[in-house]
Amino acid sequence: MTTIEPETSGASATAAAAPGAAPADAPRTTPAERPSDGEHLLSTRDVSVLYGDNRALKPTTLDFDAGTVTALIGPSGCGKSTFLRCINMMNREIPHCRVEGHIWYGGVDVNAPDTDLYEVRRRIGMVFQQPNPFNKSIYDNIAFAPRRHGVKGRKQLDQLVEESLRGAALWDEVKDDLHKSGRALSGGQQQRLCIARTLALHPDVILMDEPCSALDPIATLAIEQTVRDIVATGICVIIVTHNMEQAARVSDRTAFFYLGEMVETGPTAHLMKMPKDQRLSDYLTGRFS
Amino acid sequence: MSSASNVTSESPGTPTAVGQAVEPAAGASGSGPKPGRGSSDAGLRAQGVAPKRRVEVRGKVLTGACVAVVAALVVALIVMICGQGVQTFTKDGVPFSKFLFGTAWNPTRTDADGVPYVGALPMIAGSFSVTLLSCLFALPFALGSSIFVVEVAPRFGTRIFRPVTEVLVGIPSVVFGMIGLYVIVPLIRSIVGGTGYGIMSASIVLAVMILPTVTSLSIDAIASVPESYREGSLGLGCTRWQTIVHVVLPSALPGILTAIVLGMTRAFGEALAVQMVIGSGGASVMPTSLFKAATTLTSVITMNIGNQAQGTLYYDALWSLAMVLLVMSLLFILIVRLIGRKGSVKND
Numbered sequence: 276m277t278t279i280e281p282e283t284s285g286a287s288a289t290a291a292a293a294p295g296a297a298p299a300d301a302p303r304t305t306p307a308e309r310p311s312d313g314e315h316l317l318s319t320r321d322v323s324v325l326y327g328d329n330r331a332l333k334p335t336t337l338d339f340d341a342g343t344v345t346a347l348i349g350p351s352g353c354g355k356s357t358f359l360r361c362i363n364m365m366n367r368e369i370p371h372c373r374v375e376g377h378i379w380y381g382g383v384d385v386n387a388p389d390t391d392l393y394e395v396r397r398r399i400g401m402v403f404q405q406p407n408p409f410n411k412s413i414y415d416n417i418a419f420a421p422r423r424h425g426v427k428g429r430k431q432l433d434q435l436v437e438e439s440l441r442g443a444a445l446w447d448e449v450k451d452d453l454h455k456s457g458r459a460l461s462g463g464q465q466q467r468l469c470i471a472r473t474l475a476l477h478p479d480v481i482l483m484d485e486p487c488s489a490l491d492p493i494a495t496l497a498i499e500q501t502v503r504d505i506v507a508t509g510i511c512v513i514i515v516t517h518n519m520e521q522a523a524r525v526s527d528r529t530a531f532f533y534l535g536e537m538v539e540t541g542p543t544a545h546l547m548k549m550p551k552d553q554r555l556s557d558y559l560t561g562r563f564s
Numbered sequence: 565m566s567s568a569s570n571v572t573s574e575s576p577g578t579p580t581a582v583g584q585a586v587e588p589a590a591g592a593s594g595s596g597p598k599p600g601r602g603s604s605d606a607g608l609r610a611q612g613v614a615p616k617r618r619v620e621v622r623g624k625v626l627t628g629a630c631v632a633v634v635a636a637l638v639v640a641l642i643v644m645i646c647g648q649g650v651q652t653f654t655k656d657g658v659p660f661s662k663f664l665f666g667t668a669w670n671p672t673r674t675d676a677d678g679v680p681y682v683g684a685l686p687m688i689a690g691s692f693s694v695t696l697l698s699c700l701f702a703l704p705f706a707l708g709s710s711i712f713v714v715e716v717a718p719r720f721g722t723r724i725f726r727p728v729t730e731v732l733v734g735i736p737s738v739v740f741g742m743i744g745l746y747v748i749v750p751l752i753r754s755i756v757g758g759t760g761y762g763i764m765s766a767s768i769v770l771a772v773m774i775l776p777t778v779t780s781l782s783i784d785a786i787a788s789v790p791e792s793y794r795e796g797s798l799g800l801g802c803t804r805w806q807t808i809v810h811v812v813l814p815s816a817l818p819g820i821l822t823a824i825v826l827g828m829t830r831a832f833g834e835a836l837a838v839q840m841v842i843g844s845g846g847a848s849v850m851p852t853s854l855f856k857a858a859t860t861l862t863s864v865i866t867m868n869i870g871n872q873a874q875g876t877l878y879y880d881a882l883w884s885l886a887m888v889l890l891v892m893s894l895l896f897i898l899i900v901r902l903i904g905r906k907g908s909v910k911n912d
Contacts, residue, residue, distance in 0.1 A: 368798060396801035403799070407792035410815050419810065420800035469796070476800065 315379075316341045316511050317362070317399075317480055322376035322386070324357050324366060332357045334376060335537040337530055341479065344502060344512045346526035346543065348519065350558065354535040355515045359482050362513065363399040364392055380480075397424060399480040400473030405489055406465035408457035408472070413440075413449050416457040416468055417475045424476065435475050442508070443471035444501050463494025467501055474505070481505065483514040487521065499525045519559065523547055531555045642890065649887025651880040658682055663884060669847035669864070671878040682881045684861070686850045688888065691860040693763050693851055694838060695831045698770035699824055702778050706827075707820065710782035715808055721783065732776035741840035744769035749841055756855050761843025764854040769837050774827040781826060785819020786812060821903045829896040833889060835862035861885045 321334035332354040339345050347355040357366070364385060366372045378385035385395050397420075408416050417436045418426075426432060436453065440446040445467045449460070457468050466486055473481055483502070487495040502525050506512050516522055522529050523543060530540040531552070539552045550556040652658050658679060666683020674680045713721025748768050753760030789812050797807040813820075843857025844867075851858040865882050872879040 363799065365795070365799060368795075393801040393803060396799060398801075401795075401799035403792060403795060405792055407790070407796040409793060409796065409811055419797075420802060423800075423802045423806045423810070472796075472800065 315339060318379040319358075319362070320377040320379065322358065322361050322374065322378060324354070324361060325373045325375070326369075327371045331535055332361075333536045337537065337540060339480070339511050339513060341511050342506055342509045343527040344506050344514060344525055346522035346529045347513065347515045347532060348517060348522050348529055348558075349532035349538075351517060353532040354537075355530075355532040356484050357535075358532070358537070359484055359513060359515050361386070362480070362482055363396045363401055364390075365396075365401065367392065397476045398478050399482060400476060400478040402466065402469050402473060402481060402483045402486045404485045406462055406469055408460070408465050408468050411457060412454045413457050413460070413468060414453040417472050420472065421475050439471040439475040440468075442474040442505060443467040444497065444504060445471055461494070463490050463497055466490060466494070466498055470498075470501060470505070478510065480511045480513065483512060485515050485517070487516070487518070495521070519547070531558065533558070645883065645886050645890050648880065648883035649890075650884075652682060652877070652884040656680065656877050656880055658881075663881075664688075667848060667850055671876075671881045680877050680881070681848070682877075682884070683848065684881075684885060684888065686848055687859050687861045687864050687885065690763065690842070690845075690851050690858045691832055691862070691889075691892075693854075693858075694766045694770055694842070694860060695828050697763065697767035697854075698774060698831045699778075699828050701767060701771035702775045702827060703824060706775055706778040706782050706823070710779055710786050711808060711813075714783055714786045715804065715812070726780070726783070729776040729780050733780070737773060737834055737837040738840075740769055740773045741837035743772075744837060744841040752855065758855050759843060759857065760855075761841060761857045762845075762853070762855045763842065763851055763858050766838045766842040766858075766860075767854075769841050770831045770834060773834065773837060774830050777830060778823045778827040781823030782816075782820050785816040785823060788819065789815045818903050818906060822900050825896050825900045825903070829893050832896070833862065833893055835860075835866050839863040839866060861889050865889075 315338040317339040319335060319337050321336055322332070323330060323334045324332040335354075335358055337345075347359060349355050360366045361374050362378060362385070364374070366374050374386055376386060380395070380399070383390060385399075409419060411419065414436055417439050418432045421432065421435055426435065437446060437450075440449065445464060448464060449455070449468075457465065460468060466489075470481070470486075487498050490498065499521065502512055502514065514522075514525065526543045528540065529543040529546045531538045531546070531550075531554075533554050539546065539550065539555050546555070547559060550559055652663065653660050662679055663682050663684055665685055666681070667685050668675075668681040668683045669686065670681040672680075709725070713725045744765060748765045749760035751760070752758075752762070752765050793811050793815060794807055797811045798804070802810070838860055839862070842860065842863060845851075845857035845859050847859045847864050849858070865885050868878070869882050872882065
């Protein structure tokens, strides 16, 4: 059990977020007044995952700040996606999967049995590996979740759709066919539609599970640019990738996972240049993948 | 080029020829003692290839013949039923509209214009009523249980529910008819009075009969909705129920429609169970109540075909009823196909 204390260098980013913990059922917040749990927007403390008796993730302690991108890197099957899926409790949908430890967000432990799962997922959005827009129009793909969460007015929805599509840098490409099927878009556009879909709920955090693994290099760059744009509005992005260059391009901080263990974390540039752990330096030099 | 490659066996142009020659020899030496390993290359080629090729040809001929038989059967059935069915209109000179929309059925008599009473509308109406009603009864249960076993309790679904529905599919229709006769008919009689026979009883019996088919196909349809759709919706903070209603069911709709139409096909064509509980209403009585005895296309055919001499008008008219059944079931299948194609386009 090696949990390396993260060196908290996200101070500059944290400064952007207003201090003071917000209650769990606070109304939607604008980027300027995001809730934060003391110093960090989101903190995991000894989070581990068990599938039956099989421990897929060893206790992991990490902090995430508003307005930053954290990359989770490591070879396939090393637990980075498993960790990501703890944060919005998607692991609860998997039978026999148990999550231990604490996930502090907005002053509450997400991993407590009485947490409002749906509110957590509204505030902590998720973008998946395969673009998975619904079998609906572009407009309905975005309006879908706000409607379920009680946004009714047509005007309000129109505005939300435009704002979200602009946020995901997709508005100019699709503004004339909002009623075309979301699945008729290209792969990269579909993925940006999925990002727009999560933006429509005004999340604090967006989890991205290898969002570019099914995309070509140009679409990948577009997504990465979108990620930087989103983060500039004060959202915290946690992105799983096994592409080192992508982590270097897009992230402020990086955490390296290996065999179900969070091995090392730190500012991305620092980590890439001077890895402390032998396993990370092996990974960086491509001695295994 | 070809002659050169035949001479030099290691030429890159002849990998297939070499492969064919060597592979059968190796296979033959493993399975049968006949082709010797020590014989020359030419001998290997001659002895090794021939038996395999003969098996190939035999296989092709056998399977092709099966296809030919099935295809011939289908074509023959359609041709025969239609050929007999149209006799009413060609040989006996009954106008098609009188047959389809006439409400009087008594083929041994003729009306004032000399046209026989072969109005099939009451039976067609009866058939459609029991079909639609039975689907209406079966659908909520089929849909509800398939949602439950796919979305709520998948282990219970695959281990218990699925096998049980499969057993139900196999129960002969006469058994359903008997249960209807001894349970449904008295029940209806005690609730609404009358004889208890009628469209309502038949629809309930048919609903139970088609329930397993519709359920099992609906389960397939719902289970085939990509998991990523569900994850996308759950990841947006939607509840399980919202996900089912707004994401899963719309995506599964083509499959569910297919299930319904196939259920309708079965209900439409069912004769025995229906006949046992629908009572013996006059074939020329338009169904006016769900609780009065009525007739369907199938019940009129089964009750009368044995008593009519070949070549009589009555006999021809019964074949026309069979033709209506055939055309309707072909239409149902066509609908299923169209839905399937549309669904596959939508779900890419």
